[in-house]
Amino acid sequence: RAKANGRGQAIEYDPELDQERQRIAELESLLKNAISSGAIEAVFQPLVSASTGAVTGLEALARWRTEAGNVSPEIFIPLAERCGLIDALGVHMLRTSIEHAKNWPDLALSVNVSPVQLCNPEFAAEVISVLQELDFDPNRLTLEITEGVLMTNPDQARRSIDQLKRVGIKFALDDFGCGYASIGALRQFGFDRMKIDRSLVSALDQGANGADVLRATISLASALKIPVTAEGIENSHQAAILRDAGCDQLQGYLIGKPMSAHDISGKLREDAAA
Ligand code: C2E
Ligand code: MG
Ligand code: MG
Ligand code: MG
Numbered sequence: 001r002a003k004a005n006g007r008g009q010a011i012e013y014d015p016e017l018d019q020e021r022q023r024i025a026e027l028e029s030l031l032k033n034a035i036s037s038g039a040i041e042a043v044f045q046p047l048v049s050a051s052t053g054a055v056t057g058l059e060a061l062a063r064w065r066t067e068a069g070n071v072s073p074e075i076f077i078p079l080a081e082r083c084g085l086i087d088a089l090g091v092h093m094l095r096t097s098i099e100h101a102k103n104w105p106d107l108a109l110s111v112n113v114s115p116v117q118l119c120n121p122e123f124a125a126e127v128i129s130v131l132q133e134l135d136f137d138p139n140r141l142t143l144e145i146t147e148g149v150l151m152t153n154p155d156q157a158r159r160s161i162d163q164l165k166r167v168g169i170k171f172a173l174d175d176f177g178c179g180y181a182s183i184g185a186l187r188q189f190g191f192d193r194m195k196i197d198r199s200l201v202s203a204l205d206q207g208a209n210g211a212d213v214l215r216a217t218i219s220l221a222s223a224l225k226i227p228v229t230a231e232g233i234e235n236s237h238q239a240a241i242l243r244d245a246g247c248d249q250l251q252g253y254l255i256g257k258p259m260s261a262h263d264i265s266g267k268l269r270e271d272a273a274a
Helices: 015-036 073-082 086-101 123-134 148-152 154-166 183-188 198-205 210-223 236-245 261-273
Strands: 002-004 010-012 040-049 055-066 069-071 108-112 141-145 170-176 193-196 228-230
Touching: 015 055, 015 073, 015 086, 040 086, 040 261, 055 073, 055 086, 055 261, 073 086, 086 108, 086 123, 123 154, 148 154, 154 170, 183 210, 193 198, 193 210, 198 210, 198 236, 210 228, 210 236
Parallel strands: 055 108, 108 141, 141 170, 170 193, 193 228
Antiparallel strands: 002 010, 040 055, 055 069
């Protein structure tokens, strides 16, 4: 099974690794086509006011449906980041979600942005030009980012964030509590909102101090006057604790799953009639 390389050393031929590489290469080329043909779609998950239960915003989430089944964003986002497709994917998601959001003029729109995008010096200008072209109010847009970028390239991240905040775009720190992001980062980068990761929310069902951790986290954010969204709420017990702890916005399957633009429009009509 071993074959010799140029320097005469034996290197192991690993058929499984080879297959894996080939699979990734195929997936990359499929993804490239999917992005350019518009096959990556946006679904929308409601963000509701913790006090009234009214839908105040929507988070756009990318979906890739292939003949072989759906590919999770947990797979294709990192893939796009690695193979240089994330900028194209990101702009596509921004465009399609804004086009849909124009049908829901009373609601805010949240779009996820990869750390890799934020580190691209062209990113801010590109976002601003998409907003202008589509005539979308920047004050309605929140960009959700995870903390990774704040560690790897804080200077470029900050330049992008500052430039976009100047035109009225807001920033949410996503998945707070599952990585290294500190309360300090919230302040340092001027985040407008903290999103508590669903792992902290699901911990409420497992043990006694889950609620204490959440309350402490939320009170730190409120000390900085930063409002908090809780993600991944699946039952009313969790919702009650979070509301009580001072969370002002709730999100999760209990409230609404991610839905197609068509289904969101239907839900909004029902809500308005009720
Ligand atoms: P995220 O931004 O933290 O989004 C929340 C994830 O939790 C979504 O998974 C959503 O479907 C899921 N979720 C919401 N409520 C519940 C719940 O009650 N229970 C459970 N178990 N899950 C819930 P999804 O759509 O698979 O996306 C996963 C991640 O992929 C996102 O996490 C985000 O980091 C990334 N992602 C998705 N779309 C995009 C995109 O357009 N651009 C970028 N850069 N990343 C994206
Ligand atoms: Mg998000
Ligand atoms: Mg999140
Ligand atoms: Mg996440």
